[in-house]
Amino acid sequence: MMFDLSRRAILRGMFQGAAVGVALPLLDCFLDNNGAAMANGMPLPIRFGTWFWGLGVTEDRWKPVTEGANYEVMHELKPLEAYKDRITILSGFDVLLDGRPNLPHLSGGIGIRTGVAPMNPGLPAPSFDVLIADQIGTQSRFRSLEVSATRDATNSLSGRGEGSLNPAETSPLEFYNRLFGDEFVDPNNADFKPNPAVMARQSVLSSVADQRKALEARVGARDKERLDQYFTALRQTEQQLALQLRKPPALEACVVPAKPIAAAPPNNQIEHVIENHKVMSQLLAMALACNQTRVFNVNFNNNASSLTKAGSTISHHQLTHEEPIDAKLGYQPESTWFVERCMEAFGTFVDILGQFKEGDGTLLDHSLVMAHSETNFAKAHTVDGIPMMLAGRAGGKVKTGLHIAGGGSPATRVGLTMQQIMGVPVDNWGADSMRTSKTVSEIMV
Numbered sequence: 001m002m003f004d005l006s007r008r009a010i011l012r013g014m015f016q017g018a019a020v021g022v023a024l025p026l027l028d029c030f031l032d033n034n035g036a037a038m039a040n041g042m043p044l045p046i047r048f049g050t051w052f053w054g055l056g057v058t059e060d061r062w063k064p065v066t067e068g069a070n071y072e073v074m075h076e077l078k079p080l081e082a083y084k085d086r087i088t089i090l091s092g093f094d095v096l097l098d099g100r101p102n103l104p105h106l107s108g109g110i111g112i113r114t115g116v117a118p119m120n121p122g123l124p125a126p127s128f129d130v131l132i133a134d135q136i137g138t139q140s141r142f143r144s145l146e147v148s149a150t151r152d153a154t155n156s157l158s159g160r161g162e163g164s165l166n167p168a169e170t171s172p173l174e175f176y177n178r179l180f181g182d183e184f185v186d187p188n189n190a191d192f193k194p195n196p197a198v199m200a201r202q203s204v205l206s207s208v209a210d211q212r213k214a215l216e217a218r219v220g221a222r223d224k225e226r227l228d229q230y231f232t233a234l235r236q237t238e239q240q241l242a243l244q245l246r247k248p249p250a251l252e253a254c255v256v257p258a259k260p261i262a263a264a265p266p267n268n269q270i271e272h273v274i275e276n277h278k279v280m281s282q283l284l285a286m287a288l289a290c291n292q293t294r295v296f297n298v299n300f301n302n303n304a305s306s307l308t309k310a311g312s313t314i315s316h317h318q319l320t321h322e323e324p325i326d327a328k329l330g331y332q333p334e335s336t337w338f339v340e341r342c343m344e345a346f347g348t349f350v351d352i353l354g355q356f357k358e359g360d361g362t363l364l365d366h367s368l369v370m371a372h373s374e375t376n377f378a379k380a381h382t383v384d385g386i387p388m389m390l391a392g393r394a395g396g397k398v399k400t401g402l403h404i405a406g407g408g409s410p411a412t413r414v415g416l417t418m419q420q421i422m423g424v425p426v427d428n429w430g431a432d433s434m435r436t437s438k439t440v441s442e443i444m445v
Contacts, residue, residue: 044359044366045139046395047288048132048422049296050113051349051371052157053342054105054305055320055378057387058331062339063091064403071403076336079343083350083391085401086364088443090388093406093414096433097383105303108383109374113157115412115430122163125431128415129158130166132422133295144295147175147284149277149345150268150302158297168299172260172279179287180256186290253358254290257283268315270307270341273300277345281352289356289363300345303374307338320378332379346371350391361393368394370418388414390443397421397445404442410434417443 057063057076064071071089073081080087095111100119103110110118113127129144137143148155148168158166169175212231216224260279267273277300287293301307305316314322319335326333349369356363371389376382388411393400398421406413412430417439419426428437 044395045291045294046136046397046422047294047296047363047367048129048136048394048418049298049367049369050129050157051298051300051346051369052109052303053300053346053371053373054303055301055316055335055338056373056375056382057339057377058336059091059376059385059387061331061336062387063385064089067403067405069401076339076343079340080347080350080389083347086350086354086391088390088400089403090390090414090440091403091405092385092408093388093411094385094408095383095411098432098434102381102383104381105374107374108376108386109157109303109372111383111434112372112374112386112388112411112415114161115415115434117432117434120163123157123159123161123165125161127158127161128419128429129295129297130160131419131424131426135419135424136422137293137295140291140293142287142293144297145169145179145284145287145293146297146299147280148299148302149273149280150299150306151276152302155299155302156297157299166297168297169280172276172283175280175283176257176259179283179292180259184256184290184292186254186256251289251291253356253363255286256290257286268306268308269310270316270338271310273307274341274345274348278348278352281349285352285356285363288353288367289358298349300342305338307341309337317378325379335378346389346391353392364392366395367392368398368418368421370414384408386411394421399443399445402442404440406440409438410436412436413438413440417441 062074062076064074073084095108097117100117106121107118110123114123114125116124118124133144146156146158146166146168148170151170153167153170156165156168216227284296307316316338323332323335353364353367354362358366369391373387376385412434413436416429416436420439428435430436
């Protein structure tokens, strides 16, 4: 079967008596030469997520001096002191650039997530949360959920590579409608009826199988690989739609929350961002409890933080560069104030997950959350010793309440460890000097 190859080309077929079309991803051949334990006895699901804050810390005010279980809580960690036994501090893990330029506020976060020091702003490879979602995200309605408290949909470090990003939800109201709207299936509702809209969308790929084969025969090796990845993702989406056609097992922690009020206009004032983060975190926690997803990514602020205080137009980012280091204090007090608010916000997130009782523990006990920034000391854009933290026990697979010093080893050790804990069959990860087969074994039970 022959058809025109163009950016607008789609595969066409019939499904359940109706015409259907499957759009194609952006292929090289479209570009120029420049390449411009539950009720049914099943174990409780283990969730994985990331939590990001921008512009790092003041290292000697954040990094504990001693290692192990009895580390001291430093000044910029004080907002997390109440959660010390549930949080592990990771210090001294570096993003190694291998001679590549340090892209301010980009290289660190991208290097941590993909294991690759980037040459350009986009993701050069799949982020490790996506690789984990491939492993554990197929048995829930959404493979992953991304949220941004700053209401910037591009505020994301999650994606499959080649520059792509999974866009973040930015509005509590829209996030609620996506999670608990018409297609939500309450696992505790005895009256289960499959949604006709879901049934109509369940499978269209089989109707275009011959055209798919013809297309794959006409494109180059790179495009074949890209098409395979694309159709695999579509098939996985179909499988997740199929889950909505079966009555889910009851989940004691799942209670449909009240609908939030309409979102206010986008605002980078930190007081608004804190409230937005809290509401969206509560919705996300309920989505996890209701098995809507098992993988998530939360962005409190953006990498070059645009947060401001009430009554001021000077951003957190401006302060990191323009505020002098106080000669007596030895740090930037106004910039540090924002760091402390970020730590408080992570404490809020940990607390929310810890409030949901689930089986013999809490939602936090059955989750693993990795928090990180994109730089160490923002004034100098350093990517060595980027601060990272872990929360949750991953169903008993992880120890908490530790300080582990990386000693300048690659940050990919952390990403590799996360993948192995979540069941990804990988024994090494990263590129060039960042490639490693060494995990952070101290946290593993």
